[in-house]
Amino acid sequence: MKSGMKAQNRRSFRTFLLFLLPAVLVYSMIIVYPMLSSFYYSLTEWSGLGKARFIGMNNYVRLFTDPNIYPVFWRALGHNFYIFALTLIIQTPLALYFAYALDRKVRGHAIYRNVIFFPVLISTVTVAFMSLIVFEPNIGLLNNLLDKVGLEDWVQPWLGMENLILLILVLIMIWKSIGVNMMLYLANLQSIPGEVLEAAMMDGATEFQKFRKMIFPLLAPSFTINVVLTFIGSIGTFDIVYAIAGENGQPNFSADVLGTFYYRTAFTQTLGLQSSDMGLATAIALVMFFIILVVSVIQLKLLQKRELEY
Amino acid sequence: MGKWHGKFMIGLLILALFATLTGCGNSNRNGVSSPAASLAESSPSAGASASGSTEAAGSKKSVELKVWTDNPSYKEGWDAVGKAFTEQNPGITVAFTHYPSDQYTTVLRTAIQGGTAPDLFRTNGFNALGQYVDMNAALELDGKVDTSAFDPSFMAASIINGKVYATPGFSKDVLAVYYNKDIFDKNGISIPKSYDEFLAACEKLKAAGTIPVAYGGKDTVNNIFAAYTIAPSIVTPQWYEDAMTGASSFKDSKFVKAVSIIKELADKGYYGKLFQGVSFDAAKLSFQQGKAAMIFDGSWDNSSIKTAPNLKYGAFYFPPLKAGDPVVGAANNESGLTIYAKTKAEEAAVKFAKFVSSPDFYRIFDAKLSLISPLKDLKADDPIFNDFNSANQWMTFYFVHFNKHEPTPQTYLMNGLQAVFAGKKTIDQLIDDIQGQVDKDFPELKK
The missing domain is CATH 3.40.190.10 (Periplasmic binding protein-like II)
Incomplete structure (x- = not known):
């Protein structure tokens, strides 16, 4: 009897595996295989054409020692971290503020929620084209607005300014994505039990004390996920930079990030002259992956320490 | 909550990382997968026959040449050229695919690598053409196409190591x-x-x-x-x-x-x-x-x-x-069309290469597109x-x-x-x- 049960269990387990098989196959084909082959190509010299030649760790050595390559890499990485820091500093208080206001059900909160979330739904390229029009120096919205209100001195060639371009890109990215961060905070806020806050009110806590001493610490889980997601987004950013600042991160590489550096290395062509270096490009991508992995795990560990339970 | 929450977070993180990495992996493979897809969409002949394949049409054999260019805005000119060529050479039709210039080199290189390159393709000449000659992908045109009517300095782009590998440029x-x-x-x-x-x-x-x-x-x-x-x-x-x-x-x-x-x-x-x-x-x-x-x-x-x-x-x-x-x-100076060394329709391809080096071609193409002809005796109306x-x-x-x-x-x-x-x-x-x-x-x- 017992062995019969076992056999039946084993059989159903096999059926179970059989049903999993198609998904696992597809997953291996489109996710596992490209990952492993990426690693392989990073160990080769390959122009994207002809046979890839195995050269061991040479691409990684070049990435960190070739005087033509490593300054570009560090500059791009620096820009990525700058984007991360700037995004965190500007986005966190804003998203938190919006979420708190929505949680308190300010008048018209349903409208606000939709309005703030709406840009998330617009495609990045559309956002980029809209921004190009807004920041265009002569016919653009921003400069014309400044002109109309008497701030002619503030008029600038915005997207052509080396020291401002990253800030402008960050503001555009925040405008586009803040809805997601707000929703994460909002969901967390709504999960805080009302009794806890009521108890605090009974004890005579002011609104500010309540926020600082109770709500903010209880928001730690969503803070963690927001920081980690922002980090992953900032290091991996490509689309909006490419659409606004081009593959070189114009002007003069001041908006060059790892994503555009990777793209140029893999696909650059000048007047039909392709000098693509797939091996090096894949090495860059894997270093990006490694940075994201290590830093994100550290962030998770550090931030989860301060998460509270009630 | 703490424990499962932590695991959940790490799980989410790994998922997100997978997404980033496959993003990179995909773009590596892009070059391999997308041209085939875009070819199927944009080429009128894709799927119908292999490159330069011949089909029996009664007793006559009809050949379809595939030509790739890197400038979609010249489509109108090419359509007129294709029509005129087929009138002069019954039985040979030309199917053009025009790629945006920023994707062109990647698409073409991938196709050459996969052995699916078109019968003729355009390059910018000089080193951009030289790389295809180095890969043995370009057919030598010396003795096949007459380029004596062109200024030697204009032909410079088409000549690699002293040999002609491309027709003259389409315009000055x-x-x-x-x-x-x-x-x-x-x-x-x-x-x-x-x-x-x-x-x-x-x-x-x-x-x-x-x-x-x-x-x-x-x-x-x-x-x-x-x-x-x-x-x-x-x-x-x-x-x-x-x-x-x-x-x-x-x-x-x-x-x-x-x-x-x-x-x-x-x-x-x-x-x-x-x-x-x-x-x-x-x-x-x-x-x-x-x-x-x-x-x-x-x-x-x-x-x-x-x-x-x-x-x-x-x-x-x-x-x-x-x-x-x-x-x-x-x-x-740019070069014109290069014949793919492994084309299965060399005879027809050479005929087309001859045509695009002839005054007829420049008369049709440059006039249609308001371009300046490299042939001195051809003048256009635009002041x-x-x-x-x-x-x-x-x-x-x-x-x-x-x-x-x-x-x-x-x-x-x-x-x-x-x-x-x-x-x-x-x-x-x-x-x-x-x-x-x-x-x-x-x-x-x-x-």
């Missing part, structure tokens, strides 16, 4: 100064004969509240247009000859002067106050709308500039430093062609010869000028970067 592409005739007349300005006259004209226009030269400083492409437009009359063709043999270099005072002019015009405010944030498209628009009096642009853009209503315009070549010195025009032909001497786009590895000298100029405009780099530093790359890629020139 020049870069010049387009100018608004109405604005020039209104301000009493005539075409400048010297650099000083050019400066005087700009000063007059600026005082009248018109932007003298529309300049899209946000996009690096305008920098290379400026460099190719301004330099020829200043540096002279002799300098270019010398630079190619190593007798001169980009550090020559003449070339330094040419680059300095680009900056000098910016410093004097002749590009408008905010040009560093203007895109090239916006600059072109301001010229078309009559807000700017001039623009550095190519003859290939004539057909789009023409679309502006009520715009009376012409073109001139940037003047030399001293009036009376020869005016040198900047003309680009601007007299302007485009007005140079005393010609010089090619000088960086093309030196573009070998990224970052090319041209890349340095395009990006470095943005730093120069922003005051973060000097002209001398920029010239050092350019010459440094030339020294690296062409050590044989260094003496």
Whole structure:
């Protein structure tokens, strides 16, 4: 009897595996295989054409020692971290503020929620084209607005300014994505039990004390996920930079990030002259992956320490 | 909550990381997968038959040639050419696929790698063609196509290691100064004969509240247009000859002067106050709308500039430093079509290559697209062609010869000028970067 049960269990387990098989196959084909082959190509010299030649760790050595390559890499990485820091500093208080206001059900909160979330739904390229029009120096919205209100001195060639371009890109990215961060905070806020806050009110806590001493610490889980997601987004950013600042991160590489550096290395062509270096490009991508992995795990560990339970 | 929450977080993180990495992995594979997909969409013949395959149609065999180009805006011209060719050669049809230029090289290289390249494909010539010759992907055309009617300097792009590997270029592409005739007349300005006259004209226009030269400083492409437009009359063709043999270099005072002019015009405010944030498209628009009096642009853009209503315009070549010195025009030599070495329809492909090297082709193609023909006896109706032909001497786009590895000298100029405009780099530093790359890629020139 017992062995019969076992056999039946084993059989159903096999059926179970059989049903999993198609998904696992597809997953291996489109996710596992490209990952492993990426690693392989990073160990080769390959122009994207002809046979890839195995050269061991040479691409990684070049990435960190070739005087033509490593300054570009560090500059791009620096820009990525700058984007991360700037995004965190500007986005966190804003998203938190919006979420708190929505949680308190300010008048018209349903409208606000939709309005703030709406840009998330617009495609990045559309956002980029809209921004190009807004920041265009002569016919653009921003400069014309400044002109109309008497701030002619503030008029600038915005997207052509080396020291401002990253800030402008960050503001555009925040405008586009803040809805997601707000929703994460909002969901967390709504999960805080009302009794806890009521108890605090009974004890005579002011609104500010309540926020600082109770709500903010209880928001730690969503803070963690927001920081980690922002980090992953900032290091991996490509689309909006490419659409606004081009593959070189114009002007003069001041908006060059790892994503555009990777793209140029893999696909650059000048007047039909392709000098693509797939091996090096894949090495860059894997270093990006490694940075994201290590830093994100550290962030998770550090931030989860301060998460509270009630 | 703490424990499962932690696990959940790590799980989410790993998922997100997988997404990033497969993103990278995918783009690596893009080159492999997407051309096939886009080919299936864009090529009318895809799926119907293999490249250059033959089909029995009664007793006659019909052949379909596949041709790839990198300029979708020339589609109309190619359609007319294909039709005329089939009329002359019954039984051979031509299916064109026109890729956007920024994707073209990747698509073509992938196709060559996979053995699915078209029977004929276009390249820019020089090193861009040389890379396909090195890969044994290009069929030698010596003795197959007659190119004796063309100027040897025009054929230079199609010749690799002394052998012809591509048909002559489709048109003579020049870069010049387009100018608004109405604005020039209104301000009493005539075409400048010297650099000083050019400066005087700009000063007059600026005082009248018109932007003298529309300049899209946000996009690096305008920098290379400026460099190719301004330099020829200043540096002279002799300098270019010398630079190619190593007798001169980009550090020559003449070339330094040419680059300095680009900056000098910016410093004097002749590009408008905010040009560093203007895109090239916006600059072109301001010229078309009559807000700017001039623009550095190519003859290939004539057909789009023409679309502006009520715009009376012409073109001139940037003047030399001293009036009376020869005016040198900047003309680009590119190559035409190359036959894929492994084509299964060589006979038909050679027929088509012959056709696109014949006066018939230029008569159809260049007239349809308002391009300048490299054959001297062919003239077009558009009055601007007299302007485009007005140079005393010609010089090619000088960086093309030196573009070998990224970052090319041209890349340095395009990006470095943005730093120069922003005051973060000097002209001398920029010239050092350019010459440094030339020294690296062409050590044989260094003496």
